[in-house]
Amino acid sequence: MGSQEEGSLRRKEFQKRTDEDIDSFLAKKEFSKSTPQTTGATPTGQKSVEAPSKPAPGPEKRELTDEDHEEAIKLARTSRAEREAYHDVAVLRKKAHSYGHKAAKFYWKHKSAEAAAQKCSAKAVAFREKAAARREKAKDYLERAKSYEEELSEAAHGTAELSPESLRTRIATMERKAAKEEEVARRNEAKAASATEKGAKYRSKAAKFLEQNKLNEVESRRFSKRADNLEKAGP
Numbered sequence: 001m002g003s004q005e006e007g008s009l010r011r012k013e014f015q016k017r018t019d020e021d022i023d024s025f026l027a028k029k030e031f032s033k034s035t036p037q038t039t040g041a042t043p044t045g046q047k048s049v050e051a052p053s054k055p056a057p058g059p060e061k062r063e064l065t066d067e068d069h070e071e072a073i074k075l076a077r078t079s080r081a082e083r084e085a086y087h088d089v090a091v092l093r094k095k096a097h098s099y100g101h102k103a104a105k106f107y108w109k110h111k112s113a114e115a116a117a118q119k120c121s122a123k124a125v126a127f128r129e130k131a132a133a134r135r136e137k138a139k140d141y142l143e144r145a146k147s148y149e150e151e152l153s154e155a156a157h158g159t160a161e162l163s164p165e166s167l168r169t170r171i172a173t174m175e176r177k178a179a180k181e182e183e184v185a186r187r188n189e190a191k192a193a194s195a196t197e198k199g200a201k202y203r204s205k206a207a208k209f210l211e212q213n214k215l216n217e218v219e220s221r222r223f224s225k226r227a228d229n230l231e232k233a234g235p
Contacts, residue, residue: 088230089227089230089231092223092224092226092227092230093223093224093227095219095223096219096220096221096223096224096227097220099216099217099219099220099223100216100217100220102212102216103212103213103214103216103217103220104213106209106210106212106213106216107209107210107213109205109209110206110209110210110213111206113202113203113205113206113209114202114203114206116198116199116202117198117199117200117202117203117206118199119199120195120196120198120199120202121195121196121199123191123192123195124191124192124193124195124196124199125192126192127188127189127191127192127195128188128189128192130184130185130188131184131185131186131188131189131192132185134181134182134184134185134188135181135182135185137177137178137181138177138178138179138180138181138182138185139178141174141175141177141178141181142174142175142178144174145170145171145174145175145178148167148170148171148174149167149171151167152164152167152168152171
């Protein structure tokens with residue numbers, strides 16, 4: 001019985017000491033929470049808040065005087081004058097290029113009309129040559145008809161080899177062929193005259209286009225000269 005009592009006493013003392021230790025630990029923890037930390041060290045995981053720095057003082061604004069205003073006005077006027085002069089030069093250059101383009105266009109038309117006129121002249125010459133060749137053939141046919149007429153007069157005296165009816169037929173055939181060649185010759189001459197008329201029309205157009213070309217070239221040079229003088233004069 002003595003050993004059991006001693007064991008129960010020991011357990012009670014151990015339990016008592018354990019309860020006292022727990023109470024003292026809790027009391028210490030509550031005391032540490034209630035008292036603020038006065039040390040400068042910050043716990044881990046927390047950022048230190050720095051006081052905002054004051055901005056650096058900027059340069060002091062200086063009041064503009066009348067001379068400053070006059071200088072600003074002078075610079076603005078100079079800039080405006082330069083831009084206006086540049087715009088005027090650009091406008092003059094544009095007009096000069098426009099007239100130059102028109103002059104080149106009219107020159108191309110002039111050359112085209114001249115080529116057409118030359119082509120018409122060549123056609124007229126060819127038609128005249130054909131007409132001349134046809135007239136030569138008609139002349140030959142008429143000469144042969146005359147020879148047959150001489151033979152016909154000889155046949156009346158009984159000295160011709162062919163009969164008068166045969167000779168008259170040959171004379172009529174030669175005259176018909178001569179008339180046909182003359183008709184073709186006249187047709188070719190008419191074609192030559194038409195080609196000549198067309199050539200004259202194209203030459204008239206070529207002259208008009210050349211005149212327009214020269215006028216536009218003069219205007220183009222005039223505007224280019226004005227632009228050059230304006231650039232030399234400056235703002």
